[in-house]
Amino acid sequence: MPHLFSPLTLRGVTLANRIACSPMCQYSCGPDGLALPWHLVHLGARAIGGAGLVLTEAAAVAPEGRISPADLGIWSDAHAEALAPIAAWIAQQGAVPGIQLAHAGRKASTTPPWAGSRAVAPADGGWEPVAPTGAPFSDASPVPRALSAAEVAALPGAYAAAARRSVDAGMRWLEVHAAHGYLLHEFLSPLSNDRGDAYGGDDERRARIVLDVVAAVRAEAGEDVVVSVRVSSTDWTPGGWDGDDTVRLAPLLRDAGADLIDCSSGGNVPRADIPLGPGYQVPFAERVRRETGIPTGAVGLIIDPAQADELVRNGRADLVLLARALLRDPYWPLHAARALGHEAAVPVQYARAF
Numbered sequence: 001m002p003h004l005f006s007p008l009t010l011r012g013v014t015l016a017n018r019i020a021c022s023p024m025c026q027y028s029c030g031p032d033g034l035a036l037p038w039h040l041v042h043l044g045a046r047a048i049g050g051a052g053l054v055l056t057e058a059a060a061v062a063p064e065g066r067i068s069p070a071d072l073g074i075w076s077d078a079h080a081e082a083l084a085p086i087a088a089w090i091a092q093q094g095a096v097p098g099i100q101l102a103h104a105g106r107k108a109s110t111t112p113p114w115a116g117s118r119a120v121a122p123a124d125g126g127w128e129p130v131a132p133t134g135a136p137f138s139d140a141s142p143v144p145r146a147l148s149a150a151e152v153a154a155l156p157g158a159y160a161a162a163a164r165r166s167v168d169a170g171m172r173w174l175e176v177h178a179a180h181g182y183l184l185h186e187f188l189s190p191l192s193n194d195r196g197d198a199y200g201g202d203d204e205r206r207a208r209i210v211l212d213v214v215a216a217v218r219a220e221a222g223e224d225v226v227v228s229v230r231v232s233s234t235d236w237t238p239g240g241w242d243g244d245d246t247v248r249l250a251p252l253l254r255d256a257g258a259d260l261i262d263c264s265s266g267g268n269v270p271r272a273d274i275p276l277g278p279g280y281q282v283p284f285a286e287r288v289r290r291e292t293g294i295p296t297g298a299v300g301l302i303i304d305p306a307q308a309d310e311l312v313r314n315g316r317a318d319l320v321l322l323a324r325a326l327l328r329d330p331y332w333p334l335h336a337a338r339a340l341g342h343e344a345a346v347p348v349q350y351a352r353a354f
Helices: 037-048 077-092 149-168 182-189 203-221 243-256 282-292 303-314 324-328 331-340 346-351
Strands: 008-010 013-015 018-019 053-060 096-102 173-178 226-232 260-266 295-299 318-324
Touching: 008 331, 013 096, 018 037, 018 331, 037 053, 037 077, 053 173, 077 096, 077 149, 096 149, 149 173, 149 203, 149 346, 173 203, 182 203, 182 226, 182 346, 203 226, 226 243, 243 260, 243 282, 260 282, 260 318, 282 295, 303 318, 303 331, 318 324, 324 331
Parallel strands: 018 053, 018 318, 053 096, 096 173, 173 226, 226 260, 260 295, 295 318
Antiparallel strands: 008 013
């Protein structure tokens, strides 16, 4: 029976265990979006700590796709060159290096959370965000420009180029970010997409650009690299995207080339009623896996080793993505292995501590 410390193989990639370091924005790049020593230390520590998969924060496929001016980018070869030694270090520690490919859409050009997530004006280094429509995320958010149909059609090319650079940099897992109210999620949800062209309207047209992006990333990734998709399984808002929509979308994502669905939620409206609690998003991963047979990742307030182990043992998810738990303790996987009675590959330099 699979458990938290069983290997997981998808395509040509084998994770040593089912623990992944979830993408977490660091807001610590320079204005050019290049990875810095912070990223080597932050991501490298989670690899040393025993996570089977270490994913970068959201990496923008275009300059205007960053959430803030201090966000990571992957829109040029220089970005790939900055990430290559980080990917190599992660792999040297026995973990699989991965990257999340993203575009912030209407939630772009804002300050980091600790600075209030306020709009950044062009005069202060910001830019005009783009989105499916001209509606801002909130009253305090910058007003986006609605993308033309031709601009939307060009998006898969930007993601494909980012995927190619990522693979060249040594990334073995590519995650398409279609969650949390960012651009691809904005297209999916009827709350943020009322376009009247081929990219808006019914479910099929709202999903079109997401499927085109996944197919483009799959084509560039090659057969031995994993492609996952992070979705917001529900908007937690009446009239929005919901769990039924996610179950219908999942097989289409698989047909487009996705190997795993990373089931998160929310982020598309500022005042959603979200029932926060331990493992509150797990039912979405469980349902997608049960009803479609597609591998899933569970994420969201998963804290305890026994809690994480149960998800895998009972077939509720194939992968457990940790965020805040790994911020608090980069060595969570090593401690979890001991708590659950498994051997862990403790670095020899740290062996006397374990």
